[in-house]
Every structure is written in C-alpha cells, then in structure tokens.
Amino acid sequence: MAAHTLYLWTAGCEFFIFPVKHYLHIMKKKLTTALLLLASACNLVNGQVKKAPAYPLITHNTYFSIWSMTDSLNAHPTRHWTGKDQSLIGMIKVDNTTYRFLGKDMPAFTTVLPASDEMTYKCQYTETEPAKDWQEVKFDDAKWKTGTAPFSDDKKQAKTLWAGKDIWVRRTFTLNDLNIDRLFLKLYHDDNIEVYLNGEKIFNTVGWTSDFKMIPLKDKFKEKLLKGKNVLAIHCANTAGGAWLDVGLANEPKAKSTGVLLAKQKDVTVNATQTIYDFECVGVDLKVTFTSPLLMNDLNIFARPVSYVSYKVKSNDGKNHKVKVYFGASTGIAVNTPAQEVTTQKYLTQSLSILKAGTVAQPVLQKKGDDLRIDWGYMYVAAPAAENAVQYVTPQSDAVNSFTGQVINTSSKVTKGRGLVLNTVLDFGNIGGTAKDKFVELGYDDLYSVQYFKQNLKPWWKTAGATIEKELTTAATDYAAVMQKCDAFNRSMYNAALKAGGKNYADLCVLGYRQSIAAHQLLKSPQGTTLFLSKENFSNGSINTVDVTYPSAPLYLIYNPVLLEGMLNGIFFYCDSKAWGRDFAAHDLGTYPLANGQTYGENMPVEESGNMIILTAAIVKAEGNASYAKKHWKTLSTWANYLSENGFDPGNQLCTDDFAGHLARNANLSVKAIVALGAYADMADKLGQKAVAQKYKAIAVDMANRWQKLADAGDHYSLVFEKKDTWSQKYNLIWDKVLGLHLFPAQVYKKEINYYLTKQNEFGLPLDSRKTYTKSDWIIWTASLADNPKDFKALVDPVYKFATETTSRVPLSDWHETKDGKMVGFQARSVVGGYFMKLLETQWVK
Incomplete structure (x- = not known):
C-alpha cells in the first residue's frame, strides 16, 4: 500500500483509492456528508446508468x-x-x-400534392436523356411515356418498372389553394436526384432514402407555386442497388400555441x-x-x-x-x-x-x-x-x-x-x-x-x-x-457485472440488456420446440442469422440457455431438411419475418459451422448435460467433419465481419474452426464416445500448434497466415478459455493482449489492421482474454467512452469508428448481448 494512499472497499463496488489528505478532509465533515461523497465516487449501489446514445x-x-x-x-x-x-x-x-x-x-402535415402512398397518380417519363429544357413548364412531353408511381426495379412493388440507369419524370398538377405556411418536398428516391418546380431547381442530393423523407423548402420556392397548372420535374439516377422514385408536396401549418x-x-x-x-x-x-x-x-x-x-x-x-x-x-x-x-x-x-x-x-x-x-x-x-x-x-x-x-x-x-x-x-x-x-x-x-x-x-x-x-x-x-x-433483477445483474469487470463494464451490460432481447421474438415451432428468432436490425434484415446469434449468446447462456436453444433450433431444423442439403451450416432462415429458408446471397461455411458447434457446446456446459448435443449429433458430426477438412486454412470466404469483405487464410476464422473441433471433441467425451473424442481432440491440438507457427508475427499473431505486417482481434479465442478446452497456451492470449494495448484509438481497438473501425462486441470478447483487471479495463473503457459520448443518437451501434466515435453502420442489434462475455467468463472460468 502506498504511504500516502487510503484504499476503501465499498459493498458491491471495487476498491477506491483516496489520497490521505482527502480522506482527512472528509473526516472533518459530518458523517452523512462523507457517505454522500463516497456514494458519489462510487455511484454504483443501485446500478444506475446516467448516459446512453438512446x-x-x-x-x-x-x-x-x-x-x-x-x-x-x-x-x-x-x-x-x-x-x-x-x-x-x-x-x-x-x-x-x-x-x-x-x-x-x-409536425402535422397537410397534403398539397399526394405521393403514391396517399393516392394513385400518373405522370410522364422517359429513360432517354431529353432536351435541355425538359424541366420547363412549357416543355412538350407528349411523346414521353405515361406511368404510374412508384417507379422502381422492384417487380412486386413498382407500379411502373424502372430497370435502367436514369429516369426523367414530369408530373403536371393543378392547384386552386395557395394558402401554404411552410412547403415540404415529400420524396422517396434511390439514388441521386434533382427536383425542379416550374423550371427552378428546388432540391438535389447524392444518395438514397429507404422511405419518404419530408424535406423543408426555402420560402422563395413556395412562391414558385401557381394557381392553376404546375409542373414537378425530376431526374433520378440509379447508381447502385435498388431503384425508386415517388414524390409529392406537403404543407406544415403554423403550430397553434398550447x-x-x-x-x-x-x-x-x-x-x-x-x-x-x-x-x-x-x-x-x-x-x-x-x-x-x-x-x-x-x-x-x-x-x-x-x-x-x-x-x-x-x-x-x-x-x-x-x-x-x-x-x-x-x-x-x-x-x-x-x-x-x-x-x-x-x-x-x-x-x-x-x-x-x-x-x-x-x-x-x-x-x-x-x-x-x-x-x-x-x-x-x-x-x-x-x-x-x-x-x-x-x-x-x-x-x-x-x-x-x-x-x-x-x-x-x-x-x-x-x-x-x-x-x-x-x-x-x-x-x-x-x-x-x-x-x-x-x-x-x-x-x-x-x-x-x-x-x-x-x-x-x-x-x-x-x-x-x-x-x-x-x-x-x-x-x-x-x-x-x-428491481431485484436490476440489482443482481448490475452487481454481478460490476464484480466481474468494474463500473464502466457494468454500465455497458445495462445498455446491452434490453436492446439485445428486443431484437428477438419468442415462439414455439410446429414441432413444439422453442424458437427465439432474431432480426438482423439495420444490417440486412435477415431472420435468425447464425453469426448474429453467435455474438449475442453470452447474455442468454447466463440467464436462460433455453433461449439460446431457441436461436439454434430453427437452424438445425432447416439444415436437417432436404431443402438445405449441404455439409456446412446455413447463414440464416430468411428475411424477417419470413423464415422459409436462407435468403443471404452467399454462404459462410467455416463461420456458421463453427458458430453452431461452439454454441451447442456452450449450451451443454450451461445446462450441465449433453442432451442438447445428443439430439443434434448427426448434424454436428457432419459440420465437424467439414471443419476438419476445410477449417484450418480457410479459403477466400466471408466471416461474420462480412462488411470487411472476403479474406483468405483468415487466422481468426481458423481459430473458430479449431475451437469448434475441440468443443466437438469435448461433447463427444460427455456423450461417452471416447474414440471420437480422442480423434477430434488430436486434430484440434495439432491445428492449434500449427496455427501458432503460421500466424506468428513476432510480438503478435497476424490477420492473415504468413503476413507478419497484419494483425487482428482474435476474439474467437475466448471460447477456448471459457469452455476450458486449453487448446492454446495462455501466452498466446497474453501476447495478443499486450499488442492490442499498443493499437488502441480514443474510442476503442480497431477490428484489424485494414481499417480503423471496430465492433464493440468483439472488443469485449477480446478484452476477456486478459489475465488481469487493469488490461481488461484499458480495453473496455474506450468502448464505454464511445457509448456515452458518441454523436450517433441511435440504439447502441456495434460498428463504430475508433477515431471519432461515430457509428459506421448497424443499430439496435442483438449482438450487444455479447457484452456479457466477461461476466460469463468470470462465472465459468475458475
């Protein structure tokens, strides 16, 4: 203990360090004042988080x-x-x-000119570039085609199919009432657009919307409206992905004083x-x-x-x-x-x-x-x-x-x-x-x-x-x-998280709890099994995505593993059917809320097979018996065999971080396959299949040894095998620790943690050496590899800073930029259930 420092322990809190002179100053005050100061320093007793992005x-x-x-x-x-x-x-x-x-x-808008969600309307259009005066009121559009909005490449929703690159639209309308307080453009466009009212440009932008946006217009544009005939002229360019065009005008009446x-x-x-x-x-x-x-x-x-x-x-x-x-x-x-x-x-x-x-x-x-x-x-x-x-x-x-x-x-x-x-x-x-x-x-x-x-x-x-x-x-x-x-649960959950990782970590768990759950729906299948189906919010809308289930899992393993079963049951059912027919696991069950089979455009064989095996092993550990694994053993064995042949040195395929693109020889994805095979061996042992257990344990151990050589980059392990100038978070390693597989020596964790501490930015540790963005759920997993509270805290505190200081005011994003703390993409996703990994590690690793 330092000579001039007093260490205090408070119920439910960590150690708090006070300079002696500060402590003596407190003692001069009334006892109640001292207690208030202490409570203020701690601010943990009731588990109350004071700041959230939403x-x-x-x-x-x-x-x-x-x-x-x-x-x-x-x-x-x-x-x-x-x-x-x-x-x-x-x-x-x-x-x-x-x-x-x-x-x-x-705002209480009234309609000036209805869009198609209010009333069917027709207008003139062409997909061939017109003359330069095409936007003018007097332009002759008689030779243009007549179409009904919306214009789109979506065959199911389009009233007029637009599959080309550019479209020019003229909508002629009549107004008798010009009593408008504030004029708005009601616009749904995909992609780049320019809009003219009676010949004058009133709006243009690059990009797209996924719904109608109410765009306020300057007062001078309101004056362009005429009693009688008016023309809205629009040019929209489809530059990437879908195509859509629909437009109207609205008035926002002056608000009355209440x-x-x-x-x-x-x-x-x-x-x-x-x-x-x-x-x-x-x-x-x-x-x-x-x-x-x-x-x-x-x-x-x-x-x-x-x-x-x-x-x-x-x-x-x-x-x-x-x-x-x-x-x-x-x-x-x-x-x-x-x-x-x-x-x-x-x-x-x-x-x-x-x-x-x-x-x-x-x-x-x-x-x-x-x-x-x-x-x-x-x-x-x-x-x-x-x-x-x-x-x-x-x-x-x-x-x-x-x-x-x-x-x-x-x-x-x-x-x-x-x-x-x-x-x-x-x-x-x-x-x-x-x-x-x-x-x-x-x-x-x-x-x-x-x-x-x-x-x-x-x-x-x-x-x-x-x-x-x-x-x-x-x-x-x-x-x-x-x-x-x-109230009882709020306190117990917070105190457990506080004990596991400290105040900032416990606050992150609070922020993740309801958000993770609310991205799911609880049901029973026609076969009578539990279904707990996620929506891949603001990502691609998939239902029951396996690599969304994977990071979400720690929360449910702690509080009710039956819910994690509910995330896996549908995937097992689908992969056991003739509709799937592959020797690796599916990515999803469809697009929410229709779970009729995978709709994601590309498979992730090593990723999803590894996820399913690891999570099944986690359920076995959480429930204290191997009955869930026994129920699905044939399918698990198929996936284990696939990983034993294809998992160690993965080909050019996607992993859960698909936004980063394809990557061959992904060392972290290899870890997933190795850990999954070790987990499969462990389940085989629990089921009394000793020969199978011995075989796959040997495969996993051999792979782990070879991995350390291929991924070795001196003071760290590489992102890509045999590329020493790369690095990445090896978050998949956490299951080796949590499941007690001991495939990798502790010095592998230590070497990685020491290296990560040199790579942090203000708002967190980047995902890997390619970009400065990160995934906050993976940081918590990575930090849980640390063998001491100091290193864990050093990695988690920047995530807390992001969560409490980001200017992106949406339900917590799990994909953010580590230099400015802004979301890159994703919001309100279930994966923040992964924040509970440290609590799971604390409970399972003795």
Missing part, C-alpha cells in the same frame, strides 16, 4: 420497440429503433398549469429492465418509469408484450396541488407508414379501461425487410378501471389541446382515420407530501409474429390460448410483484 422506453421485439434518442425525454418525439417517429406524449397538469415531460409534438410549459428534467437513470426520469414542476416532483419486464427466469412475464409507464407524484413545496397526468400514444406505433388508415376502439373489461388501434388493411406478414415497422395486429393502452381513467381518441392535431382544455369535447367517437392518438388521463386528486403512484400499460398483439417454413406462427404467449386482454389484466394485477422482481 434510451429504451418500450422494448419487447423488433416491431414493438420505442426509444428516446435525446438526453431530455421532452426534447424530441419518441421513435422506433429505425428512427421513424412513434410518438408518445406525456403531460402533467399542476393546478392550472400544464407541463410536457414526455415526447414532443410531431400554453404548455416544459417540465424540468432533473435526472435520468437506466437499469436492466427500466428507464427512470425525474422531473420538477412548480409545486410538484414527478418520477416517470418505463418498465419492460424482460425477466428471463420467467418466460410468462418475459414473453408478455406489455410494458408499464408508471408515475409517482409528490408535492415539493409543502402545499397541496391538484394533479392530472396525460399519456398519449400515437397510432403510428401500429403502422409502417403515416399514410395508412387505422381503426380504433374503446372498451371496458371487469378490471381495465382499454383503447385499441390497428390498420384497417391488416396485411398480416405481407412485408419483409429491414427498415420496416409492423402494420398488422393491434396496439393497446390500458389503465386499471378502479383508477377511473378518462380515455378517448383524437386526431394528432387535437391531442395536446384535449388535455390543456382548449379542445373540450373528449367524448366524440373518432374511430377511423390517419395519425390518431390514444389518450389517457389519470386524476391524482390533491397531492401533498405523500407520494401517489399510478400506471398505464402499453401492449401489442401482433396476431401472428413469424412465418416459419410456410406456416404462420402466433407469438409464444398465445400458444396456451391467452388473449391480449388476459395478458393486460394479469400484468395489471401483478404490477407490484413484477416491479419488485424487476
């Missing part, structure tokens, strides 16, 4: 997932993880003053199952808690698609105040695009008051892809009937005023329309110094969640005959018990 509010599955993407809850509309607005509004009325604490009013003030946000804390905000208003303090009770030890609660929004109100000035709280949920939660019409219903059960909304069309499982929201099934807002909540439906434009009192008639029955709001008002009565609590529930019944080899599957919670009303009722009845369970 804050989870409602998190159940990839379709039912709502976030706040600013540090202040009332600074911006709440959004789906894709970034599309899914507005939740919260207000509190204290006596006669109204404050907004949740969300923000979304007289609503902003509540002062004093604090925000995030834990595993909750996000908690504290607000101050004149006379009253308000605590708002969003709870998605994703408790993996109770799948009945875990699978229930119901979140709580809880309110605790207390006087802060010693006086009594009349208080009402408002909660508004946009029907945008139940649509893919704002133009879709919805229908609503208000009804009562014995114990609940309920509002319900869903699209009129109900296109169940008719859309697949990445950047999509659900537009089938129904959203629900429920409140206990005993609370006498007032519930009603309004257009979006009337929602706020319905609570402030400027729109009085809340009894009118709005049952159908676009952009509606489900409104709930809770009356707290007179509030004094004793806090009062109330809550509402937000739920979603998707009717059918996934199509699994041509059969539509209901969500797991419906397989026993439950209805959404029963789920809402049970959730309300069990509210107090569920909140206690969540």
Whole structure:
C-alpha cells in the first residue's frame, strides 16, 4: 500500500483509492456528508446508468420497440429503433398549469400534392436523356411515356418498372389553394436526384432514402407555386442497388400555441429492465418509469408484450396541488407508414379501461425487410378501471389541446382515420407530501409474429390460448410483484457485472440488456420446440442469422440457455431438411419475418459451422448435460467433419465481419474452426464416445500448434497466415478459455493482449489492421482474454467512452469508428448481448 494512499472497499463496488489528505478532509465533515461523497465516487449501489446514445422506453421485439434518442425525454418525439417517429406524449397538469415531460409534438402535415402512398397518380417519363429544357413548364412531353408511381426495379412493388440507369419524370398538377405556411418536398428516391418546380431547381442530393423523407423548402420556392397548372420535374439516377422514385408536396401549418410549459428534467437513470426520469414542476416532483419486464427466469412475464409507464407524484413545496397526468400514444406505433388508415376502439373489461388501434388493411406478414415497422395486429393502452381513467381518441392535431382544455369535447367517437392518438388521463386528486403512484400499460398483439417454413406462427404467449386482454389484466394485477422482481433483477445483474469487470463494464451490460432481447421474438415451432428468432436490425434484415446469434449468446447462456436453444433450433431444423442439403451450416432462415429458408446471397461455411458447434457446446456446459448435443449429433458430426477438412486454412470466404469483405487464410476464422473441433471433441467425451473424442481432440491440438507457427508475427499473431505486417482481434479465442478446452497456451492470449494495448484509438481497438473501425462486441470478447483487471479495463473503457459520448443518437451501434466515435453502420442489434462475455467468463472460468 502506498504511504500516502487510503484504499476503501465499498459493498458491491471495487476498491477506491483516496489520497490521505482527502480522506482527512472528509473526516472533518459530518458523517452523512462523507457517505454522500463516497456514494458519489462510487455511484454504483443501485446500478444506475446516467448516459446512453438512446434510451429504451418500450422494448419487447423488433416491431414493438420505442426509444428516446435525446438526453431530455421532452426534447424530441419518441421513435422506433429505425428512427421513424412513434410518438408518445406525456403531460402533467399542476393546478392550472400544464407541463410536457414526455415526447414532443410531431409536425402535422397537410397534403398539397399526394405521393403514391396517399393516392394513385400518373405522370410522364422517359429513360432517354431529353432536351435541355425538359424541366420547363412549357416543355412538350407528349411523346414521353405515361406511368404510374412508384417507379422502381422492384417487380412486386413498382407500379411502373424502372430497370435502367436514369429516369426523367414530369408530373403536371393543378392547384386552386395557395394558402401554404411552410412547403415540404415529400420524396422517396434511390439514388441521386434533382427536383425542379416550374423550371427552378428546388432540391438535389447524392444518395438514397429507404422511405419518404419530408424535406423543408426555402420560402422563395413556395412562391414558385401557381394557381392553376404546375409542373414537378425530376431526374433520378440509379447508381447502385435498388431503384425508386415517388414524390409529392406537403404543407406544415403554423403550430397553434398550447400554453404548455416544459417540465424540468432533473435526472435520468437506466437499469436492466427500466428507464427512470425525474422531473420538477412548480409545486410538484414527478418520477416517470418505463418498465419492460424482460425477466428471463420467467418466460410468462418475459414473453408478455406489455410494458408499464408508471408515475409517482409528490408535492415539493409543502402545499397541496391538484394533479392530472396525460399519456398519449400515437397510432403510428401500429403502422409502417403515416399514410395508412387505422381503426380504433374503446372498451371496458371487469378490471381495465382499454383503447385499441390497428390498420384497417391488416396485411398480416405481407412485408419483409429491414427498415420496416409492423402494420398488422393491434396496439393497446390500458389503465386499471378502479383508477377511473378518462380515455378517448383524437386526431394528432387535437391531442395536446384535449388535455390543456382548449379542445373540450373528449367524448366524440373518432374511430377511423390517419395519425390518431390514444389518450389517457389519470386524476391524482390533491397531492401533498405523500407520494401517489399510478400506471398505464402499453401492449401489442401482433396476431401472428413469424412465418416459419410456410406456416404462420402466433407469438409464444398465445400458444396456451391467452388473449391480449388476459395478458393486460394479469400484468395489471401483478404490477407490484413484477416491479419488485424487476428491481431485484436490476440489482443482481448490475452487481454481478460490476464484480466481474468494474463500473464502466457494468454500465455497458445495462445498455446491452434490453436492446439485445428486443431484437428477438419468442415462439414455439410446429414441432413444439422453442424458437427465439432474431432480426438482423439495420444490417440486412435477415431472420435468425447464425453469426448474429453467435455474438449475442453470452447474455442468454447466463440467464436462460433455453433461449439460446431457441436461436439454434430453427437452424438445425432447416439444415436437417432436404431443402438445405449441404455439409456446412446455413447463414440464416430468411428475411424477417419470413423464415422459409436462407435468403443471404452467399454462404459462410467455416463461420456458421463453427458458430453452431461452439454454441451447442456452450449450451451443454450451461445446462450441465449433453442432451442438447445428443439430439443434434448427426448434424454436428457432419459440420465437424467439414471443419476438419476445410477449417484450418480457410479459403477466400466471408466471416461474420462480412462488411470487411472476403479474406483468405483468415487466422481468426481458423481459430473458430479449431475451437469448434475441440468443443466437438469435448461433447463427444460427455456423450461417452471416447474414440471420437480422442480423434477430434488430436486434430484440434495439432491445428492449434500449427496455427501458432503460421500466424506468428513476432510480438503478435497476424490477420492473415504468413503476413507478419497484419494483425487482428482474435476474439474467437475466448471460447477456448471459457469452455476450458486449453487448446492454446495462455501466452498466446497474453501476447495478443499486450499488442492490442499498443493499437488502441480514443474510442476503442480497431477490428484489424485494414481499417480503423471496430465492433464493440468483439472488443469485449477480446478484452476477456486478459489475465488481469487493469488490461481488461484499458480495453473496455474506450468502448464505454464511445457509448456515452458518441454523436450517433441511435440504439447502441456495434460498428463504430475508433477515431471519432461515430457509428459506421448497424443499430439496435442483438449482438450487444455479447457484452456479457466477461461476466460469463468470470462465472465459468475458475
């Protein structure tokens, strides 16, 4: 111990180091002050994370997932993880003053010129470059073709097929009303575009969109609109990938003053199952808690698609105040695009008051892809009937005023329309110094969640005959018990992560917990097995991608390995079928939500076969028996044989880091094959197949020895065999350590860790020597190879810095640039479950 340093140990914390003079200064204060200082230094007791790139509010599955993407809850509309607005509004009325604490009013656009999502329209077009004055009003386009929007190369969605490079479009329209406050261009384009209004260029950009964007136009362009005939002229160039063109115009009317003030946000804390905000208003303090009770030890609660929004109100000035709280949920939660019409219903059960909304069309499982929201099934807002909540439906434009009192008639029955709001008002009565609590529930019944080899599957919670009303009722009845369970889990999870890796590591685990789970859907297969199917969010939209399951696995191995089985079961089923027919594992089951077979364009034989074998071995270790391996032994043996022949020195193929491109002789991919063969041998031994175990253990040991020679680059091991000027994170090595295979000596881990510490940038360790970007999940795996807390912390702290300082305000990206901390791609993916690798290593490696 240093002569001038005091080491303190705090319950649930690490050692904290204080200079003696600082300690003596503390001792001069009152004991309570000293304790407060100590708690401040630690700030760990309740497991509260204070900063996130985006804050989870409602998190159940990839379709039912709502976030706040600013540090202040009332600074911006709440959004789906894709970034599309899914507005939740919260207000509190204290006596006669109204404050907004949740969300923000979304622009209420009116149509000037409808795009095709609102109304079918035709226009003139050509794919041959026209004369220079093609954009002018007087240009003669009579010889052009007539087409219906949208124009696209997508044969299923295009009204006019556009498969060439360039298209020129002229849309002539008539306006009688020029009363426009702020003009917007409503545009969906792929790729580069230039837009003219009555001959003048109003917009151009390079790139593409994956949906309509509302683009504000300068006031001078509004003046270009004429009463009578007008022309929009567009040139779009298809430079890469898909092609799409659709256009309209919209008006944003001037917002009317509502007289609503902003509540002062004093604090925000995030834990595993909750996000908690504290607000101050004149006379009253308000605590708002969003709870998605994703408790993996109770799948009945875990699978229930119901979140709580809880309110605790207390006087802060010693006086009594009349208080009402408002909660508004946009029907945008139940649509893919704002133009879709919805229908609503208000009804009562014995114990609940309920509002319900869903699209009129109900296109169940008719859309697949990445950047999509659900537009089938129904959203629900429920409140206990005993609370006498007032519930009603309004257009979006009337929602706020319905609570402030400027729109009085809340009894009118709005049952159908676009952009509606489900409104709930809770009356707290007179509030004094004793806090009062109330809550509402937000739920979603998707009717059918996934199509699994041509059969539509209901969500797991419906397989026993439950209805959404029963789920809402049970959730309300069990509210107090569920909140206690969540609190207990939040603490235990945080304390375990804290002990394993320190504060910054534990905070990362908190940020990863709900995000990882909410990228999955829990179901039962027609064969009765558990399915826990992921969506490859903002990557390519695949369902049940094996190399997304692989990094996600540590979280589920710790808390419920049955869920990891649910990630593997569908792949085993598919690979055992005649539809697959290959001697290596598939990459995916399709494109979400259609799990009818692989749709990814290229196989990853070594990657996916190694992943499946390693994860099966991990399940065997987690469950303490080899029954799961025995069930799939024939298939596992086929894959092991493939790896024994092709895995050691891989050919020019992709690995999970496919964004980095093809790579032959990938040393890290070779490690995966070697570890997988060692894991296969270990499972064979547990199944009593001693000869098989001996054979494959010998193969794995021989490969590991040869690997050390081929990958040797002096002070590190190379990215590519026999290229000493390259390097890479060998994150696959962690399974050799975690599964206790001992194929590689500890000095291999040590040499790599020492080298990595010399290659770090401000926001983390690059993935390899090719680029400066990284994958944060792999950094945690790599750091878990360290044999001491100091080195682990040195590698993890830059990841924490990225998570808390990035300017990319989206649900945590796992692919970011290490020099500036910005996301490169991917967001809201399940792979952040891989952050739990250090906790898994701590629990499994003794």
